[in-house]
Amino acid sequence: MADLYPDKEKAASSSDGGVAVTEAHIEERAPETVIVQRFGRFGGWMAKLFDHGVEARGIERVPEDERESKNVWNNLLMWWSVNTVLTTIPIGVLAQEFYTLTFPHAVATIMCFGALGGVCTAFIATLGPQTGLRTMVITRFSSGYVGGTIYSILNILTQLGFSTTAVILGGQTLASINPGTLPLVVGIIIIGLCSLVPCFIGYNMVHIYERYAWIVTFIVMLFLWGLGGRAGFDIGAQKGLEDHGRALSADVLSFGGIVFGSFTGWAPVAADYNCRLPVSTPPLKVFLLTFFGLFIPICFVEILGAALMTITDPAYTSAFAEGSTGGLLGQVLSPWKGGGKFVLVLLALSVVANNIPNTYSTALSIQALARPFALIPRFVWTLLAFAIYTIAGVAGREHFSEILSNFLSILSYWTAFFIVIVAEEHLIFRRRGGPLGGYNLADYDTPGRLPLGVAGILAGCFGVAGAVVGMSEVWYTGPLGRDAGTELYGADLGFELAAGFAAVTFLPLRYLEIRLTGR
Template identity: 30%
Template sequence: MTVAEPTTEGTYRDRIVAVEPGGNEYIAEGDRHGKPSQLLWTWASPNLEFATIFLGVLAVSYFGMNFWQAAGGIVVGAGLGALAHFFLSARGPLLGVPQMVVGRLSFGYKGNAVPSTLMAITAGVGWFATNSISAAFALSTLFGIGPLLGLVLVVTVQTALAFFGHNLVQAFERLAFPVLAVIFAITSVLIMSEADLGAPALDGGVGGVGGFLLTVGTTFGYVAGWAPYAADFSRYLPRDVSAVRTGLFAAAGLFLACVVLAIVGAASVTIVSAAVTDNPTDAFTSSLPGWLAAATLLAIAIGAVAANAINVYSAGMAFVTTGVKLPAHIARALATVFFGLAGFLVAWWALADAATSYKSFLFLIAYWVGPWLGVVFADQFLRRGQPVDGLLYDKTYSNRPGLLSFLIGLVVSLVLFCNQELFVGYVVRALPDLGDIGFFVGFVIAAGSYLILCRSRIDAQKKAV
């Protein structure tokens, strides 16, 4: 059975200061607008922020990497994450629906509620809290106010942007991009010129292959963490735009911003500083001239808003996709307000130990995104050339092997390869130098399971069309 896809009404189009109507419907031709090139700043702006910088700080300070080892791990992890983003963004204009709606092909209408819920919590609470913390610290240092007041200010702004929806978020990313790019370019040049790139690895870190794989894992977790949002911001493009250009611009913005700032973060650790502070943004800017430190702190706050406007917007979209019943015309907007409040409360709680919370959170993302990507890409491979119209909103459509494959990949990767303080996987206990490769294992096992369990099922669907 297939059903007609609910669509937008064609009245929103490129209106900016207007609440985006509806929730996760198919975007009608009358509402399509824009060019693939706009995805460059859509995905660069939210990654020109302190959370990206801190990836490099983690690699050197916690994982025992020297600068060059950290840079290598960052490039590999970011490259893998950006590759996933390329393929998912490229399908947005053709399918015209949010990324988590596309996931119904892989998991079924009801089964898709599981990854959609994980996505909503990850984006709307986890990432929202993580980025809000860095913005709060930046505003605290810049204006001499308490971190809590800074948190209230930044949460208010980013929730308001997401409440209005897609077009206002896109407009903010476009306006923020040149400001962030110029400030961080100047900061990057100065930090790289002062850094000791040949400094040995710090004592006390993991080091070796394990430290390198941890660097790859955290970077992949960060970059691939955007994958469940990918089509959300390409679905409004006209249906006939180039899929390759769409994917390239989205992946390029994501990859370049993440690699450059994460490498700068790694270099910043090698600068000898007399500053002693529990504020990570203050520590990062302590070696900069006063005017540039102030500009960088402002850029950190703007970058966090750019990231969280997307996070809470897509969290609301995913929440609606779980099947929760809300009035259709305000469903997404109401969900963004809910996640803005929830993210604020978690950020308030995590202010006390931001570094540890961030490191653990990056791996939590990778653990579920790895097998999720495995299932989604395996499904995309099996369905190549198959029309999917009518399946995405069919409440009777089921694909239990998809959810089973996801859970198999998730459980096996956690039980055997998890490397966290609360639990160490059985393989890692025997091979402690392995680091944490759970995300790769989860991807491979989930994809392999799906190809085995679903090939005949999807072949039969193709013949029935």
């Protein structure tokens, strides 16, 4: 740690910010004590929560000698649980539903764009053990305090969007088990409440749940593969519906952007769940376990969704037309009668594993907005996040496919330039022997010692510009996106251009910022 961040001790003892650093140091070491003292008459109640296992730590840095977890394999199991879930299936379904891709082209797109997205997210995950910080706080070292606030806002919207789609799909599936008996609204609330409990308790409970949740859902996915094969996968059934030439390329690029977003949607939270690993944990090990924890289950389940769309039996096509993905899954499991309904319950509850990191990290991102937000305990923001996405799920429950398609496309735009900016800062400017030579980690909550953020914010703006000119959505198609596709349908180049524009502009702007300000 000392080699990577050579100025840490100097920063901690400097006279111009000693009070702030000392306060931050106390919060890092004993966050529960600080919170209890801060809230006076409510302090005793909060102390009881902490005594019963509720996590007190929010976005405060985890000191090296207080890292709790030494099992880096939890990284693999967590992401495996998070993505071996019901909510991953509809992404594969979109390949045929919206983009008319045949099964082979859907598989190739999922694996290629998935590998790219997995690499990006796995890199961000390696920063957790190295810094002991949450992801949104790490962004302050490349884009300043203001830039970090902007990223936190984007991440709050991202995680709430993920949560909304999760509770809608879970609620739809519960409601489809015995139509007419359980209202969809009640199903959505049930999924939301189940997601809330581990997140309210905190980091350790999240990892305990995710360590084992994948076992049942992975077996269920194998059941779906088997029952789908029994119904009859017809790999060539969609050949006549698929576009050709330039239109096919546009379909692949647009669906690829959605797949990329399904992987990089976890990048803004990837460091949140391993910041308590020892600093000595090899970054390559963290990278590989995160990558395969994402790539294998996401590809496995998204390809399942694409495969189920190749079933041509009229009962199955009618079930999808009437009940979307939930209806199709109900039909796939129908040969098992009561047993199939039980499996549907397990599938519906599987989204809890997916929604837990969304809920937990939303609270952390709210704390990262600014110091006043960080003063309020994490679990309070967890309750607020639960209320927001549950209400949004109830309001948007009839428009799941449209929400999923548009949300994941837009999501890939900002995560692309966010990843590029953080990566360039870490690999170029903060490397040993680089212009800054490392991180002064004690500065994470001291705006005066962080970068001004002008370079990061401007590069992000250029990334937005790249996304705008390259995007292809139902409601808008950029000029380059239109040129890359056909007259009727553009090709979505949004995340590629967002990353490219940000990468090219951040380097010179950051060099200039460092030369003028020294930070």
